[in-house]
């Protein structure tokens with residue numbers, strides 16, 4: 001039980017990679033609180049896990065809204081005590097045109113894909129610093145280092161998540177708080193399936209470039225996240241863990 005006696009707070013935990021992170025953390029003995037904007041999926045997951053004896057609680061919160069996030073975080077602390085691990089997972093794709101994208105669209109996008117890394121740190125760091133213990137895992141992307149045409153400005157947000165990971169890791173290390181990123185490649189979730197279905201032949205092309213001959217499953221990302229949240233990784237900080245089946249090693 002890698003996460004016994006730990007309280008893990010996950011954003012975007014109702015579906016996809018976040019759901020797999022919630023499941024794995026709960027299976028590893030952690031108390032898990034998670035937020036999402038999808039109330040139906042969040043409550044369904046919480047009920048299923050609680051019925052099977054897991055310590056899990058869900059709150060509706062939009063990560064772009066600090067008051068909602070703060071309220072959920074405070075209720076989670078009341079339920080399970082101080083948060084020892086945070087996973088910033090909630091995220092959306094962006095396929096904007098740099099000319100027609102509006103100020104609001106830009107701000108709304110970065111409010112989901114980048115700013116919450118800071119907002120959750122604001123909420124979780126005071127207790128972590130006091131306890132001299134904590135682990136933060138930021139779900140980045142292969143797009144943090146290499147991107148793909150038509151993803152403006154997703155690459156910028158994910159590069160910023162890597163930068164924030166380094167800033168936080170260096171500043172919080174003295175409090176024995178570790179901060180790492182996990183960068184998935186193509187993982188089969190709703191987000192990826194929607195994109196893959198957007199153009200004829202895209203799925204076949206995406207499959208053909210995978211070094212392992214297949215795309216990844218959400219639980220394969222979750223296992224790495226659990227490791228980084230656990231005391232199995234006590235000397236790992238400031239790093240970016242690629243979970244991309246080798247795709248990031250490929251040229252052309």
Ligand SMILES: NC(=O)c1ccc[n+]([C@@H]2O[C@H](COP(=O)([O-])OP(=O)(O)OC[C@H]3O[C@@H](n4cnc5c(N)ncnc54)[C@H](O)[C@@H]3O)[C@@H](O)[C@H]2O)c1
Nearest residue numbers: 012015016017036037062063090091141186187189190191
């Ligand atoms: N799937 C991939 O191949 C892939 C690859 C690289 C990185 N990622 C990253 O992994 C993370 C999860 O992606 P996924 O594929 O599981 O996506 P998904 O769309 O399947 O799930 C995302 C979850 O986040 C929630 N969410 C979205 N906006 C939110 C908001 N404003 N507030 C709270 N919750 C919100 C959604 O309701 C959903 O439950 C994202 O940060 C994404 O950028 C995914």
